[in-house]
Amino acid sequence: MNNPGDVKIPIGPQHPALKEPESFLLTLRGEKITSVNIKIGYNHRGIEKACEDRTYIQDLYLIERICGICSHSHSTCFVQAVEEIAGLEIPRRAKYLRTFIAELERIHSHLLWLGVAGHEIGFDTLLMYTWRDREIVMDLLAAITGNRVNYGINTIGGVRRDINAGHIDASLKAMDILEERTKYYVGIAQEEITLKKRLSGVGKLSYDDALRLGAVGPTARASGVARDVRKNDPYAAYTEIDFDLITDDHCDVYGRTVVRLKELLQAYKIVREVLKNLPDGPITVKAPRKIPAGEAVSRYEAPRGEDLHYVKSNGTEKPDRVKVRAPTLANIQAVSHMLEDGYLADMPIVVAAIDPCFSCTDRMISMHNCGTRKEEIVSWEFVHAKGIEWYRNKGIDFSQLNKKLHSMMNK
């Protein structure tokens, strides 16, 4: 402790405020936060390594399960990269269907975020109401794609399922209901005084700081940075659809709420336009099992920001290297800047305002040798052996536990 009277309080890895494990070590003086120490990596599952052992078709489902809320984003981004390497041109109807599901995912993700933000500030009624409206979208997605999350609608070369007139009718009706409900939430955000008191002036991030720290998505757009992959680098059917890029000048959590609410209204507009102009035709082209050698980078505007996938192939059925950069990794640098000089009571809402998804974020680590300060690429066996040695130095021996586990499993 630097100052007597400074308290170090750990938020995480297990805490009711956080949906996923991450560690924020706050130093408090009274109720004010003086410094923050962020540690991530609790959710690392080795997905990038696991992709190298599976074929492209199997990888599709693995990449989809990086995250439950933005699963279609990761799946589409990966499939676009693979299709670019293979030189496939997918039919127009498939592009429109992918856009349709992408916007439905954006709607359900933003409604989920509204509920979570309400819960973090103690306004549980907003949580219950927005999640009730989210059920309309989930039921629609279950009818169209077969599952409420992890839709599995993409395949290399197009989409797997088609929609019929009944689905289109149900979607348009759902858009009408949801638009009316979203306008009501816009009214709440503008008029409800306790909400405004909790959200305004909290988590400030100026325009220059947003550019310097590399914020993406609604976090950056609420500070006035006009960046959206759907406009800057269009993919799928966004080249042919007209919509507005939403920015806001508040630079705080209230601005992020307004940006997300307005993006919801834009999403309803996009869905209506997509369904009106849906072209006829096939929904998939035949894709080869062995993708020729090459590499590609593909970007996608997930509900949380810009999602980046890099795929390198070497002519076989399995990819050589897959790298995923999720939007939360870009936003997390801004969080420690936003939390300093704030109150403890604002910490959950500031973290929730960047819409964190740490399952997306934890990826490959690179080891820095602390003695020589050089970066080295090490093998799987090396990491395994180093881990056992580290624990043995702390007095924990895993060989006994391993024997017990094996005997229990083979019983």
Place this chain on the structure above:
Amino acid sequence: MGKELFNILIFPGLLFLCVFGLLAEFVDRKLYARLQNRMGPPWFQPLADFIKLLGKEDVIPTEADTAVFKLMPVVALSAAVAAFFYIPLWGTHALYYFSGDIIVVLYLLLVPTLCFFLGGWYSRSVYSMIGAVRSLTQLFAYEVPLFMCILAASLLANTWSLSEMAVFYGRHPGYWIFNSLGFVIAFISLLGKLEKVPFDIPEAETEIVAGSFTEYSGRLFAFFRMTIDVELVVGASLIAAVFLPFGLGVGQQLGFVVYLLKVFLLMALISLSRTIFARLRIDQMINLCWKYLAPLAFLQVLISLIIKWVLVK
């Protein structure tokens, strides 16, 4: 002697108050759920929670002060129950009354908050210490308006006893309308005392896990929750007795029904305010109480003095 023991322990004492507290928690939770368009728990849920907690193990942290840790739930529950005996419920006189019992009731209602503070402080865990400190800070904000509003009502009645106040307002029907401003302010301060949204800052689940109760589990936690339920009933009864003192002389059975109606109305209002507001920050809450509630409470005291000078000679 036997009748007094019956009154203290069974009706309207400890057992009745505990059962009524569990019923009040059920009404609160069911109404909260229905207002949010969900189903809500069945009627026996608070009783099931209480019994389940009694069966769990008490885990006491090694660094905590064991004596204080174990004593606090009992002291809190006893103080809350003891305050109930001096409030006139369905007759014009409470179970026990003497001149000055307003001060005793308000003091006894202060004890549970102090117990939450001491229990949280002696748990020696970071979260409970922060919750305990917030609990005391909130106490400084809402106590003054609450005391002043109740004082205003008793000034008009020219007495220091709750039961005499009930007799006075029974004799002059319609005088309780002059206390309406005090009623609103006292209701808001009651939300602060009971630690309900928008003032549930000491127990903010998403910031400090559970505030003072973080390290409590098992039987001790069961009694803390019973204290919170009993405090709800006692607080609502106090507000009903001071600011809604009508229908007090109509006899035993009818008076009981009127009392139940008044208490349920206040509990419905508490559930409603839980639903429609977000939680405030501690500095915003202190601003609100000292900038708006305290001056309005002063105004209510002035109104009472003027009315007394004009009407009651």
Place this chain on the structure above:
Amino acid sequence: MKRRGKVVRQVLYSVVRKSNTLNYPHIKSGMPKGFRGKIKFYPERCIGCKLCMRDCPSNAIHIKKVGENQFEAEFDLGKCIYCGQCVDSCLKKALEYTDEFELAQLDRTKLKINFHAEPKKPTEK
């Protein structure tokens, strides 16, 4: 315009409206048609090409030969991720989705499901 408690009207109206949650497990809401639940296998249509086994992301399905042109499938419901890729890969439409999703078990061995082939009737000579 600032208002306190803007949600009051909606909230009071909710009391008389039908509740949005169900008293599960006494009342269940089903899943729509086309839901990807448990997979069903038709042994008489299978030709043993094992394309489903190649494409399964989690090695949940095993095809065994038990006789002349007769194949059995063994599913491990604990490993299956209900993606339905096997349904799409099968050339003879021997696999299809059902909408069963309440598949939890306390015993791990009960999660392995076998779709046995029917014994072939002797052909009339």
